[in-house]
Amino acid sequence: MMRQREIIIAVGIFMVLLVSKSHAAEPGISLREYCPPGFELSDQNKCLSRNLYQLYRSPQKAGLGGLKIDLPKARDGFSPQQIDLGRYLFFDPVLSGDGTLSCASCHDPDQGFSDGKGRSDGHNGEKLTRSAPTLWNVAYLKKFYWDGRADTLEEQMQGPLYAENEMANTPENLLENLNDIPVYRDLFQQAFPENRQEDITLADIYQALAAFESSLISLNSRYDRYAHGYHDALTDQEKEGLNIFRSFVARCAECHTPPLFTNQQIAVIGTPEVEGMPRDVGAEAVLDDPDFRGGFKVPTLRNIARTAPYMHSGRFKTLRETVEFYTKGRGHALGKDEKLILHWHIWEPNLADHELDRLVDFLHTLTDEVFTPQVPERVPSQSQAQHKSHINREETP
Template structure:
């Protein structure tokens, strides 16, 4: 374990109140986790859940999130010294169980694509951290896209979506790939025709939107997908158990890695701040593009602001061990490579003649190999799939599932 004075010393005793709360959370999860959709010989037997997913409680408002982080008041990191930081206000919840479960079916159904072969889960596979294991995702036409598919874990808390932050809501984020010619390549008319011509979906939408019009509408589709995505919560990793007071949740190497991560030397925690492990800001860090690819200008294309050339959202590190390769274009194959990039010198990978306004947090911490290894050890404690949703065994469209394996 590191004992150098430049690192903050982390230590928490076991708190009885925290253990009781964790136990309650575990019971809540066990009681509400939906079972996998049973196999059936007919899609007509499919029905929507009338209970909330794990981690949510059914109230008069709808399915509301329940997590220990709601007990904390501070929205600041207290100079990187505190771990018990509250979640950002304004996160998405309150959808009905039926809307959430309808969104789950839509998320996995290739009926939503023009060619009937691609679903949301094709690029956001739950078995790969809701990413796709590719440096650059494949579009519906089989061609590589410009960027990787970011994870969907904890998107309910994010105020901007996509690598370049061009979407302001989950509804906007869900809509774009549906109608992008390089992705699912559908049209609003084609999507609604396919859904309205399906009797099972007509019945399900009627259950989820009982008081609304009989024909399925695009806002209903986007609301249902948003409802499902808002339940993809990952806040019960071993790190979280440690933060809530269980000192033995991390081993000595992992605690050492946390100390490096939060130190004023490495400064990782200044951008990847808990509990989401992102500050939700944009940053120019100067990562190299894959060989042969031109510079991705990032947010500059969205805003037209030259200082944002090469600027991308600071991604969450939640479940980061599951979502290799890393960076917006998958430039680094392993966590070790990604971590090492930050200690090789400010702007070291920026090509000659390219001007980028590198974020001021990027400098030269000169971490040792041992320190880098310990940071990787710590990052692996952020893995939590305890609320991973069940993949439908049968889809209302009757089409085969399209997640992950479609691109292999």
């Protein structure tokens, strides 16, 4: 009996040690073979966007505030592996020159894929000139940056990647660093098997990041449920706010057109800059047209309650302060010497305080983060760093 008990205890200790060792060991990283929520996997291993707005046939420009309006064509058709590879890259600081910043540093999922700052922090903590816009629903956008100077996500991402005051990397250094990480070489082979090449390429890096960013879909807010026919999804106050939003007096929906809540156009609205900052000329520099001096892309209002502060420079701290700007009168925030051609919608709606409050109530109904992707517990560069550190310790005499 004693012998049997000793054997049981010994086996128990062995199992504890085995489990402890398995928990201490680093699990391998592999790419998902299924699509993110909101996508359907095709027979060709492509993730295709699926949502209720695809049932409607009224174009966005026909609605100007209507409920059952379809969306622009989404960018989709990436493989599950490409999307998941992009997820690892997005959260990996190896993409920056000194290994301290990732895409998520300025586009944090806990901050509505913005960063909660009026002006983002770049390389060595340098303050940038503009705020980080949300990435929710970028699959539907045709122009990128506040001034609309990029036509694709791939073109846009090269700006922060290689800007000296942002992620401060170079294409050569980026390729060298990623190709030096065996885990990434394996993951890129999984995501791009048709290429069958040894080295990771810039085109594959950009495509993987674009695949992940295009998967960030937010279309299941309480507003959406109301738009699809569930009238109890909004309170009476929120419905009042929606009616004000859609009204010809406030005219919010003419620029922030549902269901995307942007018309994707450039508008000059004359918001004041942060104190001490010069006028940001915006799209004037891109279009070489003085008529667009101070013009910026109309941002989506999706998850707007999660992305304070507001405007291109983070000038307004709250939604209440932001909506109040629009009712104070045409050009009221401009200096005497300012020469801006304001958008014709920026007039004097003279909304009452309670109407502004109802607008804010409605804007909160646009919050939907149920498809927020999982942040990786660790990224491939961390595994590589730990591996090198272990080797160095073993080689130390």
